[in-house]
Amino acid sequence: MGSVGRLFWMLTMVGLTIRVAAVFVLNDYRAPLTAEYGIVARNLVAGKGFTGGGWLGPEQPTALNVPLYPLFLAFWLWLPIPLPFLAVELAQALLSALMIYFIGKVATRVFNPGVGVISAALTTFYPPLLYFCKQISPAIMTAFFTTLVFHVIVLFFARPTGRRAALLGGIWGMGLLAEPILLTAVPGILLIYWLRQAPSERRRSALLLAGAVLLAMAMVSPWTVRNYLVFKRFVPLKTSFGLNFWMGNNPNATGFLYTMTGEPMQNTLPPEQVAYLSSLNEAERYAVLQRKAWEWIVAHPHRFLELTLRRIVYFWLISPTYQITDENIVEPRYFYFLRYIIQIPLLAVAFIGAIFAYRRHRTALLVSLWWLLAFTAPYMISVAGNTRYRLPVEPILLMLAAVACHAALAGKEHRWIPLQSS
Secondary structure, X not given: OOHHHHHHHHXXXXXXXXXXXXXXXXXXXXXXXXXXXXXXXXXXXXXXXXXXXXXXXXXXXXXXXXXXXXXXXXXXXXXXXXXXXXXXXXXHHHHHHHHHHHHHHHHHXXXXXXXXXXXXXXXXXXXXXXXXXXXXXXXHHHHHHXXXXXXXXXXXXXXXXXXXXXHHHHHHHHHHOOOOOHHHHHHHHHHHHHHHXXXXXXXXXXXXXXXXXXXXXXXXXXHHHXXXXXXXXXXXXXXXXXXXXXXXXXXXXXXXXXXXXXXXXXXXXXXXXXXXXXXXXXXXXXXXXXXXXXXHHHHOHHHHHHHHHHHHHHHHOOXXXXXXOOOOOOOOHHHHHHHHHHHHHXXXXXXXXXXXXXXXXXXXXXXXXXXXXXXXXXXXXXXXXXXXXXXXXXXXXXXXXXXXXXHHHHOOOOOOOOOOOO
């Protein structure tokens, strides 16, 4: 292991210490809000399977969320330990800390060791990656798997081998069970890097990548088959898109989960429609809502465009939900203002870094932009109501910000290196 690798592990240990301390200081592990994840996890422990109280319907088999986080939560609830949620938060602290190492490795390969060190240092102290360790939600898990998948993609293209293809397929398959957006995000990056290869290398890489795709799909298929058997329709990963798509596109839509008067969006449906929807299974229910949303968009295209622009702003800055209603606003209000203070400078510095990337390493910039777009797209057409939604792609911003910082520290134009073998 080189000196840079040892530095990454040192920063990882520092980051873990800070994150563990944050879990105890924030002190939200005795009776935290667990939302729908806790409902499913407790049902799993009770032997009821993946069941939960879905939106607009009774408690029944659910695929509202992909299974990895509920299974992770259920594992800790199943263990006979006195403070299971403390164990959950400490495990999330470990995942968050490991991101330091992987982000440093990715930035080193895609840019250079200097950018890698700065990226790892920024990740070590980045407040949201400390704060979300204490939240019982998939935020840290999705951020971890997003980073890990990015790492194994870069690793594969540095030296394509059968073993690395198997690693890519396995990590991608597991990642899909934690973050469904990887279903569209990963193929785009694979294509960009594949086209960057020499023509003589593409055939072999294509065969290896085909194997990786098959392995990933094989890992996801038991969950997909289960969903088909339960819902009698094809649900590859989860059902919630139709629900969120309707929440973001209806006569009362605001771009987040509530009306401008603070009313939960589902309360705007007439009682007879609610009764009809509750008689359907979860997949059928949200498919009906998705059709209603499309009908509304066709009738109101200009309003859809306006909402889309709003949602992009909400996603990358912060949703005004906390200013409209206190319902489900469990974080202290200062949290939202701190996110503003952090996010705006990060976006500005990352933009400067993107300018340097454009001048010196356009492939790296293209990959970064695709990753950002792939994770923004689902929310810009549905709802952008939670700050945790963007956490999985904030490592990209940290790396681009590191590019700008490295250029400033160097005092001269940044010197780039291509992907290296290891």
